[in-house]
Amino acid sequence: MAEAGGRTLGEEELAALERVIRSGMLNSVWGSEARALEREVADLYGVRHAISASSGTAALHLAVVAAAPDPGDEIITTPITDFGTVAPILAQNAVPVFADVDPSDGNLDPEAVSRLIGPRTRAIMAVHLFGAPARIAELRALADEHGLALIEDCAQAWLAELPTGGYAGTAGDVGCLSLQQWKHITCGDGGLAITDDDELARRMRLFADKGWDRAAGRSHASFGLNYRMTELQAAVARAQLAKLPGVVAARRRTALMLLEALRGLGHLRLPRPDGHAWWLFPLVLPYGGAPELAGRLAAAGVPARAGYLDEPLNRAPVLRGPVYGGSRFPLEGYQPAPCPAAERLVEETLLVIQWNEHYTEDHVKAIAAEIRTGP
Secondary structure, three states: OOOOOOOOOOHHHHHHHHHHHHHOOOOOOOOOHHHHHHHHHHHHHOOOEEEEEOOHHHHHHHHHHHHOOOOOOEEEEOOOOOHHHOHHHHHOOOEEEEOOEOOOOOOEOHHHHHHHOOOOEEEEEEEOHHHOOOOHHHHHHHHHHHOOEEEEEOOOOOOOEOOOOOEOOOOOOEEEEEOOOOOOOOOOOOEEEEEOOHHHHHHHHHHHEOOEOHHHOOOEOOOOOEOOOOHHHHHHHHHHHOOHHHHHHHHHHHHHHHHHHHOOOOOOEOOOOOOOOOOEEEEEOOOOOHHHHHHHHHHOOOOEEEOOOOOOHHHOHHHHOOOEOOEOOOOOOOOOOOOHHHHHHHHHHEEEEEOOOOOOHHHHHHHHHHHHOOO
8 A cells, every 4th residue: 555644745845945944034923934825825715814823723722712712611513523623622711512423424413513502602613524524504504593603623624625615614704724744735733724704813813923913012912822833834834735736636536436446335334525625535334343344454454444533522531631730620510411423433333544645546446455355
């Protein structure tokens, strides 16, 4: 098999780094690379603002800041995601409330979300899991009905396309992108928050720069942290951004080949290809057996694993605390509800295959052959 991680790093990124080093300015406050990256991403996504940050988790923290929860307020999200989705909620002293997922793809089930909306709900944070578009139109309608913010975690979904048009990240109040090492494109770590809302953009920019209103001198207008992206990160990200359409197109091409090769296998539920960005290639085994199949595939050299997580986040040990010092705040008295569909996916039915832009037709044939040899 090809290296599971893939990467398109090369001479363009080296030239970008040299450009920044020779400029002598590595800090984005006074440099030009981060601002240029923000313009290019905003243009690509057709939004008014892109705010760069030091990581995808930092970008999600900016989005939670924009939603402005009070301590103890609730943000509804999915239990099948990286902890970087949830950490910003706790960092703002808000409470993550986990809604169950659609068992066919692991994305948030809007009906489950609807049942959990209460007087302290402040936002919904959807994740476009593995690059598959979530049911964002239904979640947008719920958010509008109840006066909630909608945040889209697009860390795994660069250029994923929504059924209603536009890219994932443009239907919510804020969309968040990741440039971590193993995403579609990378600068090692980095992220961006995108929005059309001028006020939300202002809040996020302030928070990412320690609440420093630089137009007002050395004056700190609000609480914030240092989430600034460096010029080195931004320069590499810009070189990577130019390669993004080709990366996604290549992943889609071979993913569609594998879909076609696996059609007709009754023990598998295949992913829906519409709009998919294919960060990973997920398979669902409705009758169970994902750990056994993943083990057999891995033994044959196919980079596959079962469950994606060791446990869904509604069962994560961190929720038992302590969170700050010896305190469980803001989780005192909090007990996450069961999420049976998510729990079954992680334990029995979900299998993911690493995917990247370097896969060939031969790789697809080899994967399909191993899957077809038995359950």
